[in-house]
Amino acid sequence: xxxxxxxxxxxxxxxxxxxxxxxxxxxxxxxxxxxxxxxxxxxxxxxxxxxxxxxxxxxxxxxxxxxxxxxxxxxxxxx
Amino acid sequence: xxxxxxxxxxxxxxxxxxxxxxxxxxxxxxxxxxxxxxxxxxxxxxxxxxxxxxxxxxxxxxxxxxxxxxxxxxxxxxxxxxxxxxxxxxxxxxxxxxxxxxxxxxxxxxxxxxxxxxxxxxxxxxxxxxxxxxxxxxxxxxxxxxxxxxxxxxxxxxxxxxxxxxxxxxxxxxxxxxxxxxxxxxxxxxxxxxxxx
Numbered sequence: 001x002x003x004x005x006x007x008x009x010x011x012x013x014x015x016x017x018x019x020x021x022x023x024x025x026x027x028x029x030x031x032x033x034x035x036x037x038x039x040x041x042x043x044x045x046x047x048x049x050x051x052x053x054x055x056x057x058x059x060x061x062x063x064x065x066x067x068x069x070x071x072x073x074x075x076x077x078x079x
Numbered sequence: 080x081x082x083x084x085x086x087x088x089x090x091x092x093x094x095x096x097x098x099x100x101x102x103x104x105x106x107x108x109x110x111x112x113x114x115x116x117x118x119x120x121x122x123x124x125x126x127x128x129x130x131x132x133x134x135x136x137x138x139x140x141x142x143x144x145x146x147x148x149x150x151x152x153x154x155x156x157x158x159x160x161x162x163x164x165x166x167x168x169x170x171x172x173x174x175x176x177x178x179x180x181x182x183x184x185x186x187x188x189x190x191x192x193x194x195x196x197x198x199x200x201x202x203x204x205x206x207x208x209x210x211x212x213x214x215x216x217x218x219x220x221x222x223x224x225x226x227x228x229x230x231x232x233x234x235x236x237x238x239x240x241x242x243x244x245x246x247x248x249x250x251x252x253x254x255x256x257x258x259x260x261x262x263x264x265x266x267x268x269x270x271x272x273x274x275x276x
Contacts, residue, residue, distance in 0.1 A: 011183045015259060021237075046187045049204040051231065054262075057212035058232055063114040067128050071110055071135045075103045 006033050010040045014047060102142045106135065109152050116233040117159055119216055120225060130166075134159040153239045160225065160243055180260030181267075189267040207270050215265035223258030226251055231259070 010033050016022050017030045034041050110131070117134075118127045137158055138145075145154050190206045219227065229240040230251075237255075241248040 014183050015256060019237075043184050043187045045201060046203055047183070049201060050186070050263075053204045053207065054212050054216075055232060057207075057209040058119055058216065059115055061118060061124075063111050063131075064124075064128070067114070067131060068107075068110060070132055072107055074132065074135050074139055075107075076099060076139060 007037060007040055010034070010037070011043075014044065018047060018051070099142055102145065103139060105151055106138055106142075106155060109155060110135070112152060112233070113155050113159065116156060116228055119228045119232060120160065120163060122217065130159055130163060133162050137162070150239060152233075153235065153243055156229070156233070156235075157243045157245075180257055181264045183260065183263070185260070186263040186267045189271050193271050207266060211266055211269040215262055215269050218265045219258055219261050223254050223261055226254040227258040227262060230255055 010030060013022060013026060013030050017027065020027075022030065034044055113134070114127065114131055117130055118124065121127050121130060134155060138155055145151065187203060190203050194203070194206065216224065216227070225244055226240055229235045229243060230237065235243065237248050237251045240255075241251045244251070246254075
């Protein structure tokens with residue numbers, strides 16, 4: 001048996017917390033811990049920034065215009 | 080008499096043509112979003128472009144099997160992931176051969192430790208580059224990457240991702256959990272292995 005470590009628990013539920021899939025009780029427990037723990041709060045803020053950053057980084061390559069034209073050309077011709 | 084029997088047919092044909100054109104327009108309007116996901120499900124831009132064309136060709140052929148009112152973007156991506164699997168592009172590794180991931184705080188801890196004393200946690204993420212993210216994502220094994228791409232980049236719910244990939248929702252959750260950690264480990268390797276501000 002290892003002792004209960006609230007920061008290790010917070011780390012474990014961080015992703016489901018951000019995905020909003022925790023139960024109300026679990027969520028309240030995580031929020032209470034984040035309110036009082038600077039260590040975890042820093043990491044939570046980082047995780048939030050990271051999600052935005054990742055989404056941005058991978059979305060910056062737009063679909064080539066020629067591909068869009070090729071897809072449009074696949075439509076059934078109107079009679 | 081012949082007029083009355085022919086007329087409904089003509090109307091039916093016109094309705095069908097209108098529905099089909101509407102379907103095609105809606106599908107094309109989603110192509111940017113579908114491409115964004117497709118681009119990161121496969122290894123190269125060329126593969127993504129091929130796969131997009133196959134997907135749209137099949138979607139336009141089988142448009143009648145789409146149920147109006149359901150999620151068209153998910154329907155298109157279901158076709159796309161099936162085609163991707165059919166083409167044998169994926170080489171699955173068994174789960175026990177996957178790299179070991181670190182905990183959720185691993186990336187932050189690495190980046191923080193590598194900093195030059197700047198302790199503003201809102202700026203830690205800036206120590207990553209766009210290239211770090213893109214190449215780290217391509218290093219994540221397929222099974223895990225599919226789920227991460229659909230949920231974190233494609234904004235699909237767990238349920239939609241489960242339907243698109245034809246796997247149970249519990250599997251989506253466990254692969255997402257591990258996939259994000261593998262991605263973060265990989266980003267840490269990219270960023271801290273190279274130059275870090």
